[in-house]
Amino acid sequence: MMPxxxxxxxxxxxxxxxxxxxxxxAMGWTALDLFGVHPTQPARRVDVMGLLLLVQGGExxxxxxxxxxxxxxxxAVLRFSRPSPGGVLLSEVAHV
Numbered sequence: 001m002m003p004x005x006x007x008x009x010x011x012x013x014x015x016x017x018x019x020x021x022x023x024x025x026a027m028g029w030t031a032l033d034l035f036g037v038h039p040t041q042p043a044r045r046v047d048v049m050g051l052l053l054l055v056q057g058g059e060x061x062x063x064x065x066x067x068x069x070x071x072x073x074x075x076a077v078l079r080f081s082r083p084s085p086g087g088v089l090l091s092e093v094a095h096v
């Protein structure tokens with residue numbers, strides 16, 4: 001992952017955790033739900049990609065046990081469903 005993408009991800013994670021950490025925890029969200037990626041195609045397989053990798057400078061505006069709504073910087077709203085099984089934590093993948 002390029003340095004500027006790391007900075008955006010760190011900012012997105014900080015904003016999300018500051019606003020939603022208690023709610024996400026109570027709803028059973030896991031680290032994989034937030035930071036998961038596919039083990040061999042981390043940037044391509046969005047079916048196992050965690051929520052925070054898709055925020056990309058936007059903001060989470062709603063959170064449920066099933067998913068979230070993300071408002072992108074463009075104003076578009078993306079509906080996110082919790083990822084499918086098969087992901088690994090971003091920290092376990094060397095090349096993103």
